[in-house]
Amino acid sequence: MASLSIERLKKSYGAVEIIKGVDLSIADGEFVVFVGPSGCGKSTLLRMIAGLEEITSGELKIDGAVVNDLAPKERGIAMVFQSYALYPHKTVYDNMAFGLQIAGTDKAEIDAKVRNAARILKMEHLLDRRPNQLSGGQRQRVAIGRAIVRNPKVFLFDEPLSNLDAALRVTMRAELAKLHRDLAATMIYVTHDQVEAMTLADTIVVLEGGNVRQAGSPLELYHLPRNLFVAGFIGSPKMNMLPATVSAVAPAGLTVSAPWLAPTVIPVNPGGVAVGATVTVGIRPEHIQAGEGAVSVTGTVGLVERLGHQTIVEIAVSGGGLTALIDGETMTSPGETLTVGFHPKDAHVFDAAGEALTRLVVPEIAKVRKQRPAA
Amino acid sequence: MTTRSERLLQLALALLVVLIVLAPLALMVATSLKGDEGRILLDIGSLAAFWVSPGEASLTNYVQVLSSATQPFLRFLFNSVFVVGWIVGVGIFVNSAAAFALSRMRFRGRNLILAVVVALIIIPMEALAIPLLLMVNRVGWLDSYQAQIVPFIAHPFSIFLFYQFFAKLPKDIDEAAYVEGASPFQVYWKIALPLSGPVIATVAILQSLEYWNAYLWPLMVTRGPEVRPVSLALAQFFGTPPPTWGDLMAFSVMMSLPILILYLAFQRWFIQSVVASAVK
Numbered sequence: 001m002a003s004l005s006i007e008r009l010k011k012s013y014g015a016v017e018i019i020k021g022v023d024l025s026i027a028d029g030e031f032v033v034f035v036g037p038s039g040c041g042k043s044t045l046l047r048m049i050a051g052l053e054e055i056t057s058g059e060l061k062i063d064g065a066v067v068n069d070l071a072p073k074e075r076g077i078a079m080v081f082q083s084y085a086l087y088p089h090k091t092v093y094d095n096m097a098f099g100l101q102i103a104g105t106d107k108a109e110i111d112a113k114v115r116n117a118a119r120i121l122k123m124e125h126l127l128d129r130r131p132n133q134l135s136g137g138q139r140q141r142v143a144i145g146r147a148i149v150r151n152p153k154v155f156l157f158d159e160p161l162s163n164l165d166a167a168l169r170v171t172m173r174a175e176l177a178k179l180h181r182d183l184a185a186t187m188i189y190v191t192h193d194q195v196e197a198m199t200l201a202d203t204i205v206v207l208e209g210g211n212v213r214q215a216g217s218p219l220e221l222y223h224l225p226r227n228l229f230v231a232g233f234i235g236s237p238k239m240n241m242l243p244a245t246v247s248a249v250a251p252a253g254l255t256v257s258a259p260w261l262a263p264t265v266i267p268v269n270p271g272g273v274a275v276g277a278t279v280t281v282g283i284r285p286e287h288i289q290a291g292e293g294a295v296s297v298t299g300t301v302g303l304v305e306r307l308g309h310q311t312i313v314e315i316a317v318s319g320g321g322l323t324a325l326i327d328g329e330t331m332t333s334p335g336e337t338l339t340v341g342f343h344p345k346d347a348h349v350f351d352a353a354g355e356a357l358t359r360l361v362v363p364e365i366a367k368v369r370k371q372r373p374a375a
Numbered sequence: 376m377t378t379r380s381e382r383l384l385q386l387a388l389a390l391l392v393v394l395i396v397l398a399p400l401a402l403m404v405a406t407s408l409k410g411d412e413g414r415i416l417l418d419i420g421s422l423a424a425f426w427v428s429p430g431e432a433s434l435t436n437y438v439q440v441l442s443s444a445t446q447p448f449l450r451f452l453f454n455s456v457f458v459v460g461w462i463v464g465v466g467i468f469v470n471s472a473a474a475f476a477l478s479r480m481r482f483r484g485r486n487l488i489l490a491v492v493v494a495l496i497i498i499p500m501e502a503l504a505i506p507l508l509l510m511v512n513r514v515g516w517l518d519s520y521q522a523q524i525v526p527f528i529a530h531p532f533s534i535f536l537f538y539q540f541f542a543k544l545p546k547d548i549d550e551a552a553y554v555e556g557a558s559p560f561q562v563y564w565k566i567a568l569p570l571s572g573p574v575i576a577t578v579a580i581l582q583s584l585e586y587w588n589a590y591l592w593p594l595m596v597t598r599g600p601e602v603r604p605v606s607l608a609l610a611q612f613f614g615t616p617p618p619t620w621g622d623l624m625a626f627s628v629m630m631s632l633p634i635l636i637l638y639l640a641f642q643r644w645f646i647q648s649v650v651a652s653a654v655k
Contacts, residue, residue, distance in 0.1 A: 050550075083545055089569045
């Protein structure tokens with residue numbers, strides 16, 4: 001187990017800067033998830049931590065020691081790859097034992113460690129098989145087992161579940177969460193799957209274009225996104241973002257109006273926003289209900305996607321479109337006029353630069369962090 | 376969907392091709408088993424040349440070839456096996472290691488070296504023979520095994536075959552090994568090489584064939600039977616009057632056997648490799 005500290009970390013390929021100065025501190029035993037769109041640099045950052053990519057500038061410390069110039073094997077890390085990267089010609093046992101064999105570990109010790117990892121991952125019966133005789137989930141387990149046997153300071157996962165089918169992903173996700181609980185190890189996990197990020201992470205780091213846009217607990221990111229990017233990235237369906245004009249500024253909040261929105265007071269700290277400024281109002285689809293609400297909006301129904309328990313409705317309003325996630329029993333169909341409502345305290349306001357104005361009413365749940373049972 | 380008559384036609388065509396390919400082999404084996412030289416001369420020119428009745432078959436020609444004092448067949452055979460064995464055995468490691476470096480390691484000039492290796496594939500041995508002879512002469516290797524082995528260990532086409540195979544291996548596998556503490560050599564030795572069985576088989580067969588049949592170079596660098604390979608001995612045998620076809624064919628059969636055995640031993644991997652390169 002170990003803590004990690006990343007300071008002004010940069011990575012360039014020639015003139016192209018991929019990681020543009022990342023600062024991050026990861027506590028001992030923390031489960032950190034890097035998320036972001038394709039090409040945001042999340043995998044590159046992970047590979048830099050692993051030592052598979054050179055660090056152009058900045059400092060990477062594991063347990064306080066700078067490891068920039070250390071080879072992967074000297075960093076005390078283990079990595080699980082998206083493709084599993086098992087050695088096809090070796091049995092499951094030898095796949096897991098390989099790292100220890102290379103390190104010259106005593107045979108009896110290797111055997112004990114491999115069998116212990118196999119027991120943790122419930123695959124004692126697979127030890128004699130080769131990777132091509134295993135299912136996707138079993139292969140992933142071997143890849144994780146290979147990491148466990150080395151007892152690393154830090155586990156790195158590069159989209160480990162993305163090659164699995166949906167059902168298996170749910171199972172493996174739960175197993176990973178349990179593994180983290182059992183090993184209490186520091187884990188860094190890259191994914192583009194929000195559900196994985198929200199369910200597994202102590203801390204989610206949202207990356208965009210080589211920059212960290214926000215790092216925080218899953219619920220903090222959901223309820224208190226710091227900017228438009230994070231607001232749009234976390235949550236599915238995506239947060240609605242519509243332009244509005246500030247018509248009054250008061251300590252209790254901003255009064256905003258737009259063609260689609262009657263003047264409404266949204267409880268946010270006005271900061272430097274002045275009357276007449278254009279801001280972006282954000283409201284999550286799940287905070288919009290069918291029928292009248294504290295604030296009501298009427299529009300024409302476009303697309304209707306029925307999920308059973310809920311229905312996603314796209315509503316064309318003057319000045320833009322709104323997506324609402326309403327209950328599954330409301331009868332509506334494309335072309336109809338529909339009135340929906342939301343509460344101003346659920347809305348977010350972003351200034352012209354896309355930065356969020358501090359919300360004055362923060363739901364209690366936003367402060368909740370992942371619960372871990374006492375060891 | 377092919378009809379029955381189409382299938383029959385395909386079968387007939389396939390049989391015809393097989394017959395054409397096998398005819399010289401049948402002629403060689405049948406003639407080698409005919410003890411009577413007069414009978415051989417009589418049969419040549421008719422279909423009887425391709426056949427020997429079990430009653431007439433004898434190993435006289437083989438005994439004659441093996442017991443010849445002037446043409447020590449077993450010595451020639453040993454020379455060929457020795458030379459080809461070394462070329463192929465060492466070549467597999469040298470060529471695969473070179474290919475591993477070219478495909479998996481980053482260093483300055485890598486692409487240039489690869490381009491040179493590919494370009495070397497098309498340069499025929501004959502073009503290099505004279506300068507190579509001068510070099511071999513200079514180091515005093517004339518009439519030796521090393522003159523027949525050392526210049527041919529590095530084999531551009533083998534490097535290329537290994538390169539293609541390694542280039543297709545997922546990079547994650549190497550990286551997983553590096554993270555686990557393996558050195559580049561350990562990745563090559565413990566991961567890449569054990570995975571390249573089909574390429575090893577292909578390279579072994581192609582290189583063995585090439586050097587088993589080598590003629591010009593051994594002719595240039597060898598003088599006596601001590602180090603001469605069997606390919607050269609066959610020519611010598613053929614040129615020694617009077618030509619006895621039975622002995623000659625027995626010589627040819629025995630010369631072909633080792634290569635045939637090698638092919639049979641490796642054919643599963645060889646076909647796997649050829650098919651893989653065709654369908655992937």
